[in-house]
Amino acid sequence: MSDASPAARERTLLWLLAAVQFTHVVDFMMLMPLGPLLMQRMELSATRFGALVSAYTLASAAMGVLGVFWLDRLERKRTLLMLYAGFITATLLCGAATGPVGLLLARTVAGSCAGLMGAVVIAIVSDVVPAERRGQAIGTVMTAYALSAVVGVPLGLGLANQWGWRSPFVVLAALAGLVWLLLLRFLPRVDGHLARSAANGDASAPSSVFTPRLALGWGLTFTVVFASFLLIPYLGAFMVGNLGLSLSDLPWVYLAGGAATLVSSRWIGRMADRLGPSRVLAGLLVATMAPHLLFTHLPVSPLPVVAAVFVLFMTLTSGRAIPTMALVASRVPPALRGRYLAVNMAASDGASGLAAWMGALLLSTAPDGALIGFGPLGWLAVALSALSLGLLWVFDGRAARSGAVPTP
Numbered sequence: 001m002s003d004a005s006p007a008a009r010e011r012t013l014l015w016l017l018a019a020v021q022f023t024h025v026v027d028f029m030m031l032m033p034l035g036p037l038l039m040q041r042m043e044l045s046a047t048r049f050g051a052l053v054s055a056y057t058l059a060s061a062a063m064g065v066l067g068v069f070w071l072d073r074l075e076r077k078r079t080l081l082m083l084y085a086g087f088i089t090a091t092l093l094c095g096a097a098t099g100p101v102g103l104l105l106a107r108t109v110a111g112s113c114a115g116l117m118g119a120v121v122i123a124i125v126s127d128v129v130p131a132e133r134r135g136q137a138i139g140t141v142m143t144a145y146a147l148s149a150v151v152g153v154p155l156g157l158g159l160a161n162q163w164g165w166r167s168p169f170v171v172l173a174a175l176a177g178l179v180w181l182l183l184l185r186f187l188p189r190v191d192g193h194l195a196r197s198a199a200n201g202d203a204s205a206p207s208s209v210f211t212p213r214l215a216l217g218w219g220l221t222f223t224v225v226f227a228s229f230l231l232i233p234y235l236g237a238f239m240v241g242n243l244g245l246s247l248s249d250l251p252w253v254y255l256a257g258g259a260a261t262l263v264s265s266r267w268i269g270r271m272a273d274r275l276g277p278s279r280v281l282a283g284l285l286v287a288t289m290a291p292h293l294l295f296t297h298l299p300v301s302p303l304p305v306v307a308a309v310f311v312l313f314m315t316l317t318s319g320r321a322i323p324t325m326a327l328v329a330s331r332v333p334p335a336l337r338g339r340y341l342a343v344n345m346a347a348s349d350g351a352s353g354l355a356a357w358m359g360a361l362l363l364s365t366a367p368d369g370a371l372i373g374f375g376p377l378g379w380l381a382v383a384l385s386a387l388s389l390g391l392l393w394v395f396d397g398r399a400a401r402s403g404a405v406p407t408p
Helices: 006-030 035-041 046-069 076-096 100-128 131-141 143-163 166-186 192-204 212-229 232-241 247-275 277-287 289-296 303-319 321-330 334-362 374-401
Strands: none
Touching: 006 076, 006 100, 006 131, 006 143, 006 166, 046 100, 046 334, 076 100, 076 166, 100 131, 100 321, 100 334, 131 143, 131 247, 131 321, 143 166, 143 247, 212 232, 212 321, 212 334, 212 374, 232 247, 232 303, 232 334, 232 374, 247 277, 247 303, 247 321, 277 289, 277 303, 277 321, 277 374, 289 303, 289 374, 303 321, 321 334, 334 374
16 A cells, blocks of 8 residues: 555545444344344343344443553554454354354354444544544445445345355455455554653553543543444334335345445544534434434334435434544544543444333333333433433533643
8 A cells, every 4th residue: 555645545444444333333233133033043032132132332442441551552453453353353253153142142242342443443544534624534434334235234134045154254254354464464553642651651641541621522422322233123113014115125124224324424434523513413413313203203114204204214323424534533542532432432332232121121012012111211212312412412511611622
């Protein structure tokens, strides 16, 4: 990549990092639709299968907190390659597991590596890409989430149906191994934060991350994600049980939502660069209130109507992560960025897990399969979005009063 132009090098870097995100997002998402097959082959109860799903996010959250003690002490390329190698090994072990205990341990290791990988990826983007293009760069990397829904998960299900539940993990590990080799070849050293850390001395200590101003960023991330995951895990059940869709309709609805998100991610990133991440996030927090209420109160409707509302819901809701990440990454010095983002990733994972658990407590299922209580859950999501607006105002205001500016 040394002979290419700076713009070409940056594009190559971003798409390589997007490939890293793609593999670990597919790894996380793929297990849920494989549930019926795994429960049958391993004789798992719903509770034990739920433990397999939650082990990934809980391990990711725990390692994110532990990452505050070491993540910025190493050169970022070496850190990413080390974590990615652990993730690939754990994914292979998922495919080789002979029982639920082995699969649980492999999922725990994969989640431990994946959460820190996500923090390192965003730290590399924030270190390498200038602040004026950082929103679009993060949007490019986060297209991996939409691409995993459009391509990754359906492909994984197809492999499982054709060659058994182990095959998606083996193929995904092989793909990740190829990406690892490309990172080794093309990813440059990213070590500017080490020089800044040495120059700042005590300012780069782990305790420097735990300040009231920076902790507000974690609170903002937590509430933004919590509001979304109160609803997202139950959208499929709601569409089938309450809106009259069939199970065969769901792949098309999710495909439409993923395709729309794939297109909108980079546009939202460009808007964050042009208008500032705070303004874009505030606009999206307000804009999502309407589809949250509309979708959760939608009556039985034709497939095109449900798909249209779902696309609006997913495009706006998933888009909130881009300015949120751009904002919190810009508020922390480079010498602390990896550790700060590791805890931020832990806040995101913890919020998704706790929100899904709370949603389950507040919902009940009627004999005909309809979800009871989804409408009030929509109002709760709107209230939490309003709380996020308040936290955003305080977080941005404190940064302005303290003289903090977006960090290059």
